Amino acid sequence: VRRHLYTGISELVQPHALEGQTREPLTIQRDAALLIENGQVSAAGPRRAIAALAAAGHATHIDLGDRAVLPGFIDSHTHVVFAGTRVDEMARRARGETYEQIAASGGGIKRSAAQLEQASERELVETALGRLARMLSKGTTTCEIKSGYGLLPAAEHKQLAAISALGGRTAMRIVATVLAHSIPGVYSERRAEYVALFCEQILAPAARAERARFCDVFVEQGVFTNDEARTIAAAARAAGLGLKLHVDQLHDNGGAEFAAELGATSADHLEESNARGRAALARAGVVATVLPGCRLFLGKGPWPAARALRDAGCEVAVATDCNPGSSMVVDLPLCAMLAATEGGLSLEEALWGITRGGARALALPATDATLTAGDRADFVVLSAEDWRTLFYSPGDPPIDAVVIGGQVVTGALT
Numbered sequence: 329v330r331r332h333l334y335t336g337i338s339e340l341v342q343p344h345a346l347e348g349q350t351r352e353p354l355t356i357q358r359d360a361a362l363l364i365e366n367g368q369v370s371a372a373g374p375r376r377a378i379a380a381l382a383a384a385g386h387a388t389h390i391d392l393g394d395r396a397v398l399p400g401f402i403d404s405h406t407h408v409v410f411a412g413t414r415v416d417e418m419a420r421r422a423r424g425e426t427y428e429q430i431a432a433s434g435g436g437i438k439r440s441a442a443q444l445e446q447a448s449e450r451e452l453v454e455t456a457l458g459r460l461a462r463m464l465s466k467g468t469t470t471c472e473i474k475s476g477y478g479l480l481p482a483a484e485h486k487q488l489a490a491i492s493a494l495g496g497r498t499a500m501r502i503v504a505t506v507l508a509h510s511i512p513g514v515y516s517e518r519r520a521e522y523v524a525l526f527c528e529q530i531l532a533p534a535a536r537a538e539r540a541r542f543c544d545v546f547v548e549q550g551v552f553t554n555d556e557a558r559t560i561a562a563a564a565r566a567a568g569l570g571l572k573l574h575v576d577q578l579h580d581n582g583g584a585e586f587a588a589e590l591g592a593t594s595a596d597h598l599e600e601s602n603a604r605g606r607a608a609l610a611r612a613g614v615v616a617t618v619l620p621g622c623r624l625f626l627g628k629g630p631w632p633a634a635r636a637l638r639d640a641g642c643e644v645a646v647a648t649d650c651n652p653g654s655s656m657v658v659d660l661p662l663c664a665m666l667a668a669t670e671g672g673l674s675l676e677e678a679l680w681g682i683t684r685g686g687a688r689a690l691a692l693p694a695t696d697a698t699l700t701a702g703d704r705a706d707f708v709v710l711s712a713e714d715w716r717t718l719f720y721s722p723g724d725p726p727i728d729a730v731v732i733g734g735q736v737v738t739g740a741l742t
């Protein structure tokens with residue numbers, strides 16, 4: 329049995345279940361200790377009680393010397409497996425072209441699809457590993473990754489195979505999602521045919537091979553309609569996959585209400601969602617996922633209305649949406665900080681959004697986002713006493729070490 333006793337924890341942060349809008353989302357235990365056994369938390373609480381427990385058996389003692397410890401961060405929405413770069417699109421936007429204009433002239437998702445088509449599975453894995461390592465250094469210990477740049481079956485399965493291979497190459501836990509992202513040009517006049525192809529030749533085999541836990545659809549004007557999304561959602565349900573939806577990103581399409589109607593696990597983006605939709609999400613228990621990296625990266629449009637979503641009673645998760653076209657952002661604490669400074673969340677709610685909120689958005693057990701007896705020992709050690717320092721220097725979070733399954737995977741604890 330490998331046992332490690334961590335003391336000198338100035339603040340041990342525990343996100344808990346939200347009950348309405350009033351309860352504080354975090355519990356802070358001061359002068360705490362953690363006992364880790366075989367990659368799991370076996371005890372957590374006041375230093376004296378835990379140290380006495382540890383004394384009963386052999387444990388390696390690590391004194392953190394007054395540093396804050398937080399549960400590992402859960403990034404519940406990314407497109408981190410892709411090929412090539414779209415930095416020139418950023419240059420075009422800086423000269424005044426819009427995201428839609430660039431997409432209409434061959435840029436956007438179709439550009440990423442053309443780049444992915446040319447890449448080997450191995451290249452996709454290697455480039456994504458570099459990005460995952462940078463995410464890990466910012467505290468992310470669980471990461472959702474979507475397909476959706478393949479569009480056609482062979483390329484979608486190549487992308488899903490790369491996502492699956494990543495699971496064995498990183499300490500991070502990966503959750504895979506098969507994404508209906510765009511209708512390929514060759515099917516623009518045969519949309520129903522593409523929807524059937526997606527369901528039968530992409531979604532169903534991905535579910536059978538256990539290469540996806542969720543299905544996601546980009547519901548937006550000019551992309552997938554509600555009716556098309558309904559067909560895909562029914563196929564997802566039949567295949568045993570959970571449902572996530574990209575909604576109300578560029579226009580208010582009533583997407584939040586639609587996600588509530590379909591009983592999705594999460595509704596993501598929601599920049600343009602309306603009050604009726606926010607109330608519907610809260611009633612249906614659909615997690616509202618905000619992605620402030622997009623507004624940061626594109627420099628246009630509204631910031632996600634995280635405060636309005638919380639005030640409506642929604643559980644709000646925060647994710648990076650890391651992707652080459654609209655949010656080339658790996659830094660989850662930065663996104664949480666923006667959900668506070670621009671989206672109106674408290675710092676406590678922002679941290680909840682990248683821990684317990686991320687777990688809720690991926691239908692993971694709450695124990696994956698807390699540090700109590702029996703939980704996964706995934707945690708982040710700050711170089712500061714006050715956990716709120718995580719948000720104090722945007723882009724440069726004061727992280728000394730990230731631990732996954734009881735092992736230090738980045739940084740050091742000396």
Ligand SMILES: [Zn+2]
Nearest residue numbers: 405407574649
């Ligand atoms: Zn996305």
